[in-house]
Amino acid sequence: GAVVSQHPSWVICKSGTSVKIECRSLDFQATTMFWYRQFPKQSLMLMATSNEGSKATYEQGVEKDKFLINHASLTLSTLTVTSAHPEDSSFYICSPLTGSTDTQYFGPGTRLTVL
Amino acid sequence: ELKVEQNPLFLSMQEGKNYTIYCNYSTTSDRLYWYRQDPGKSLESLFVLLSNGAVKQEGRLMASLDTKARLSTLHITAAVHDLSATYFCAVGTSGTYKYIFGTGTRLKVLA
Numbered sequence: 001g002a003v004v005s006q007h008p009s010w011v012i013c014k015s016g017t018s019v020k021i022e023c024r025s026l027d028f029q030a031t032t033m034f035w036y037r038q039f040p041k042q043s044l045m046l047m048a049t050s051n052e053g054s055k056a057t058y059e060q061g062v063e064k065d066k067f068l069i070n071h072a073s074l075t076l077s078t079l080t081v082t083s084a085h086p087e088d089s090s091f092y093i094c095s096p097l098t099g100s101t102d103t104q105y106f107g108p109g110t111r112l113t114v115l
Numbered sequence: 116e117l118k119v120e121q122n123p124l125f126l127s128m129q130e131g132k133n134y135t136i137y138c139n140y141s142t143t144s145d146r147l148y149w150y151r152q153d154p155g156k157s158l159e160s161l162f163v164l165l166s167n168g169a170v171k172q173e174g175r176l177m178a179s180l181d182t183k184a185r186l187s188t189l190h191i192t193a194a195v196h197d198l199s200a201t202y203f204c205a206v207g208t209s210g211t212y213k214y215i216f217g218t219g220t221r222l223k224v225l226a
Contacts (some may be wrong), residue, residue, distance in 0.1 A: 041221075045220045046213060046214070046215070093120070093158070103160050104160065
C-alpha cells in the first residue's frame, strides 16, 4: 500500500504564529492531495484539494489566505496555517489520490495546538 | 449536496454481543468506505464497497452496501475489547475523487 508521512506529528505554538505541515508520499507520485481537518471527537472535514503545479481548490467556508497549500512536487504537499489562533487547534490529515478507488490512504496526522 | 449520517453516534456493548452500525447517505454514489480510528491516530482502512449488494468480511467485521436504499452497514459479531475505536464510513461523490465522511460511531466494548 501507499506510504504517507506527515511532519511534524504534533506541534504547539503561540497564537499569531504560522505553522507549516508537510505531507510526503514516500513510494508513489501523488498529483493530487486532499487535506482534512478533524476537531476532537468529530468527523473529518475536507478542507482543500491540492494539485501539483497548480492552485489548490478550497471547500466552502475554508479561508484560502489562512490555510496556504503548496504542492510543489509529486511527493510533497504542504499546508501552512497562518496567524494561527486557538480555534485552529485540530488534527490535520493528508490523503493522496493514488488513482485507484479501491483504497484511500491517509497520513498519520499532525496535531496542532495553538495557545 | 451529499450528506452522510451514521447511527448510532456512541455505542457501548458487552464482549460477545453482536451489533450493527448504519451509514446513510443522501445522493447517488459509486463507492463507500469504512475506516477505523483509534484515539490520537489516523485512519485505518477496513473495507471498500463498490457495487450494490457488495459484502465484505474481515474477522468479526462485515460490511454491506445497498445502493438503492443508500445504506451501508457494518456488522460486529461477538465483539471483543480490541474492537473499541471510532468507526467512520466515507462516501465518494460521483464524478469526483472527493469523499464525504460520516459522523462517526464511537464504539466501546466492555470486558
